[in-house]
Amino acid sequence: MNLARLDLNLVVALRALLEERNVTRAGQRVGLSQPAMSAALARLRRHFDDELLSRSGSQYELTALGQVLLDRTATAYDVLERLFTSQAAFDPATETREFRLVSSDYAVDVFGVELARAVHQEAPGIRLRLTRTPATVVDDTESLLSATDGLLMPHGVISGFPATDLYDDRWVFVVADDHPDVGDRLTRQDLARLPWVTYQRTYDAPAVRQLGMLGIEPRVEVSVDSFHALPALVAGTRRIALVQARLAHRLAPLGGVRVLEPPYEAVPLREALWWHPVHTHDAAHAWLRDIAAEVGRRMADTPV
Numbered sequence: 001m002n003l004a005r006l007d008l009n010l011v012v013a014l015r016a017l018l019e020e021r022n023v024t025r026a027g028q029r030v031g032l033s034q035p036a037m038s039a040a041l042a043r044l045r046r047h048f049d050d051e052l053l054s055r056s057g058s059q060y061e062l063t064a065l066g067q068v069l070l071d072r073t074a075t076a077y078d079v080l081e082r083l084f085t086s087q088a089a090f091d092p093a094t095e096t097r098e099f100r101l102v103s104s105d106y107a108v109d110v111f112g113v114e115l116a117r118a119v120h121q122e123a124p125g126i127r128l129r130l131t132r133t134p135a136t137v138v139d140d141t142e143s144l145l146s147a148t149d150g151l152l153m154p155h156g157v158i159s160g161f162p163a164t165d166l167y168d169d170r171w172v173f174v175v176a177d178d179h180p181d182v183g184d185r186l187t188r189q190d191l192a193r194l195p196w197v198t199y200q201r202t203y204d205a206p207a208v209r210q211l212g213m214l215g216i217e218p219r220v221e222v223s224v225d226s227f228h229a230l231p232a233l234v235a236g237t238r239r240i241a242l243v244q245a246r247l248a249h250r251l252a253p254l255g256g257v258r259v260l261e262p263p264y265e266a267v268p269l270r271e272a273l274w275w276h277p278v279h280t281h282d283a284a285h286a287w288l289r290d291i292a293a294e295v296g297r298r299m300a301d302t303p304v
Helices: 009-020 023-030 034-048 064-084 105-122 141-146 188-193 206-213 229-234 245-254 283-299
Strands: 053-056 059-062 097-103 126-132 150-154 163-169 171-176 195-199 219-224 240-244 257-260 269-274
Touching (some): 009 064, 105 245, 105 269, 105 283, 141 150, 163 283
Parallel strands (some): 097 126
Antiparallel strands (some): 150 269, 171 257
């Protein structure tokens, strides 16, 4: 494929056509007349050798290839937008733009709140959009990073992308205040026999992989995509959950659970900000990474 022969404006037209499934509405969305958008659709059909949009009664439906291109075009558009909005210089006091970070609710609570406060103080025109980490993050990390400004995630889950270390944490267990089978300490036998509550894809976490190396197979009874929900799903039950210490000590005072140390030396947790290499030399993104690292350094003064 000779990219030099392609008109990148067709990416904008393609995305609008696939999402709107209507030539007139797609043209209005991108500021083109109906004849101009029809011409763009004709060029796209020739390029892909596919109708992309096929009439079904009074409406248009996506062809099989059009459906495949729907998500890919959105990702490509985001990459191009970030590429062509890259800056050689960045003044946080006067700039206005949005940074999108993907994060678990744990990282938002423990780190994102402090980051948002620091950004507000230094760059009042900057907006942060924090979105939930999808369960598919490990399967298609590059696509996720290419469409965002960064991912807050600990080391050991993904690799092969640049990252800035932020802060350290450790793993603890939460159990019900009135758990009938657990005293002041947990044993490895407790971990094997008691039911668990876990955060979405357990096997991605180094802390859970470590349990397998110790011969412990968690008996998962409930899986949820929220770390905040773990204590509530433990309270009043025989379940246990593995939670980050910084979050556990925030949530435990809300009632119903107590925090216990692991009956083994748990693998440490180091949270990082990961990004796609396309952002590396962008001045605005470099500023974001610097302020994130500074917030992380301040967190190091708070004992875990």
